[in-house]
Amino acid sequence: MIKIVEVSKQFKEGVTAKRVQALQGLSLEIGQGEVFGFLGPNGAGKSTTIKILINLIFPDSGSASIMGIDAGDKTVRRSVGYLPENPYFYDYLTAEELLWFGGRASGLAKGVIRQRTELLLGKLNLLEARKRPLRTYSKGMVQRAGLALALIHDPQVVILDEPMSGLDPIGRKMVGDIILELKGEGKTVFFSSHILSDVERFCDRVGIIVGGRLRLVDRVDNLLAEGATLEDVFLAEVAKAGLKEVF
Amino acid sequence: MIQLWSVAAITFKEGLRNRAMYGISILALLMMVANLLISSMIMQEVGKVAVDMALSSASFAGLLLVLFVGINLLAKDLDRKTIYMVLSRPISRSQYIVGKFLGIALLIIVSMALLSLFAAASIYLVKLNTPGYFPRFSWSLVGLSLAFNTLALILLAALSFLFASFTSTSFISLMLTIVAYLIGNSINDVKALVEAPQGAGIAPSPVIVKVVQIAYYMFPNLSFFDIKTQVAHGIAPSGSYVFWTVSYGLVYTSLAVAIACAVFSKREFP
Numbered sequence: 001m002i003k004i005v006e007v008s009k010q011f012k013e014g015v016t017a018k019r020v021q022a023l024q025g026l027s028l029e030i031g032q033g034e035v036f037g038f039l040g041p042n043g044a045g046k047s048t049t050i051k052i053l054i055n056l057i058f059p060d061s062g063s064a065s066i067m068g069i070d071a072g073d074k075t076v077r078r079s080v081g082y083l084p085e086n087p088y089f090y091d092y093l094t095a096e097e098l099l100w101f102g103g104r105a106s107g108l109a110k111g112v113i114r115q116r117t118e119l120l121l122g123k124l125n126l127l128e129a130r131k132r133p134l135r136t137y138s139k140g141m142v143q144r145a146g147l148a149l150a151l152i153h154d155p156q157v158v159i160l161d162e163p164m165s166g167l168d169p170i171g172r173k174m175v176g177d178i179i180l181e182l183k184g185e186g187k188t189v190f191f192s193s194h195i196l197s198d199v200e201r202f203c204d205r206v207g208i209i210v211g212g213r214l215r216l217v218d219r220v221d222n223l224l225a226e227g228a229t230l231e232d233v234f235l236a237e238v239a240k241a242g243l244k245e246v247f
Numbered sequence: 248m249i250q251l252w253s254v255a256a257i258t259f260k261e262g263l264r265n266r267a268m269y270g271i272s273i274l275a276l277l278m279m280v281a282n283l284l285i286s287s288m289i290m291q292e293v294g295k296v297a298v299d300m301a302l303s304s305a306s307f308a309g310l311l312l313v314l315f316v317g318i319n320l321l322a323k324d325l326d327r328k329t330i331y332m333v334l335s336r337p338i339s340r341s342q343y344i345v346g347k348f349l350g351i352a353l354l355i356i357v358s359m360a361l362l363s364l365f366a367a368a369s370i371y372l373v374k375l376n377t378p379g380y381f382p383r384f385s386w387s388l389v390g391l392s393l394a395f396n397t398l399a400l401i402l403l404a405a406l407s408f409l410f411a412s413f414t415s416t417s418f419i420s421l422m423l424t425i426v427a428y429l430i431g432n433s434i435n436d437v438k439a440l441v442e443a444p445q446g447a448g449i450a451p452s453p454v455i456v457k458v459v460q461i462a463y464y465m466f467p468n469l470s471f472f473d474i475k476t477q478v479a480h481g482i483a484p485s486g487s488y489v490f491w492t493v494s495y496g497l498v499y500t501s502l503a504v505a506i507a508c509a510v511f512s513k514r515e516f517p
Binding site (some may be wrong): 011048051054055056057074075076077078080082084087088089090091092093096101102104105106134146149150153165 | 248249250253254256257260261265311327329330331332333334335336337338341515516517
């Protein structure tokens with residue numbers, strides 16, 4: 001479903017255009033129906049990987065594809081739902097209009113958009129606020145509206161960058177329920193998170209990335225088999241990579 | 248096509264609901280009321296002053312619209328990363344730019360139609376009170392001037408897209424657009440001055456003459472679209488002038504949007 005092969009990416013930073021290696025030879029394969037958690041410290045390369053999959057940035061080398069189609073081909077995004085980290089939407093549009101845009105831009109018929117909008121806003125407890133401008137929404141409401149937008153076209157692959165960020169426990173439960181529901185429907189979910197308990201609960205497999213290199217990919221049940229917690233595994237991988245400051 | 252129109256539709260809605268739109272409309276209304284007051288205070292050439300003021304008010308309000316609403320509609324997408332939400336759809340970078348531009352062009356056309364109504368109402372009221380001062384007045388010339396002005400504003404918006412395509416913040420886009428507007432409005436006169444400096448008693452260096460000549464061909468000549476003074480005097484431009492000015496506006500606008508598309512298709516959004 002998602003295939004990343006030997007992807008490397010450098011960014012130029014500051015006035016001196018100092019080169020920073022964001023990703024180094026990253027390869028990863030995620031199968032259909034799998035929920036994959038992508039873990040790593042801040043600046044490890046999680047969002048960079050996700051943005052390459054959405055074609056917001058381009059890899060320097062290597063390739064990324066979704067459902068066998070290159071990530072640079074816009075048609076693949078008919079089947080992909082994406083929630084950015086800290087999403088920001090248009091101030092004066094309502095949630096209903098935002099989803100209308102998402103649906104139309106993905107080629108959905110008007111009737112389907114109405115149906116899906118009602119369903120998703122209901123699930124995410126935004127039905128009452130659907131006619132309010134998004135600038136009046138709290139951070140958690142914006143996050144939930146973003147998730148509804150990511151799912152409006154019923155995508156086969158859902159990519160979520162820190163979906164739990166800014167959510168209260170009720171919001172987290174709502175988002176968690178949706179991830180489990182997507183899993184039940186056989187959808188592929190790829191999400192990055194710092195909340196390890198969520199990753200433990202929802203994911204079949206996890207990948208840990210540190211300093212732009214993928215350090216470990218394994219099944220969650222394998223990792224937890226010997227009584228260790230995901231936090232222990234995560235911190236051990238980070239320490240192995242030489243980032244001692246986490247301790 | 249649906250993708251393109253869906254981007255245009257949200258851009259138009261977002262622009263129309265922007266609070267700055269209300270401020271600009273109120274300012275335009277006040278300027279038209281001022282036109283009525285000033286016209287009632289002067290003793291001669293009332294018709295020319297009324298027409299010139301009404302057209303200038305509409306033109307100024309339209310400029311504010313492009314600078315403070317239009318530019319933000321694209322540049323804030325980049326500043327605030329709203330562009331992620333659009334580009335994560337099956338929309339190409341070019342469709343995004345063209346859709347966004349169509350939305351802003353539509354916003355400019357609708358707003359200018361409203362401002363034209365204000366302008367026409369103020370001229371009509373002055374004309375009603377002092378019909379003797381409007382001997383060569385023509386409504387079609389007033390309409391032509393407003394249409395030219397609308398085209399110039401659309402061209403300016405296209406130019407702001409070009410600037411936004413390679414700058415990193417909305418502030419820099421705004422500054423560059425203001426500079427382009429100022430140069431575009433004065434370049435004709437400056438070129439005439441440096442190429443025939445004897446009349447003004449100045450001696451510009453050859454470098455300055457060359458710089459002005461380069462600027463003349465690089466920046467849009469917005470003075471072509473400004474026929475307010477002729478309209479106030481009831482002088483109609485020739486058919487060929489109208490044809491070439493409209494063609495110039497459309498070609499320049501299309502080129503600016505096409506270059507913005509090309510730059511955007513290579514741009515990354517980290």
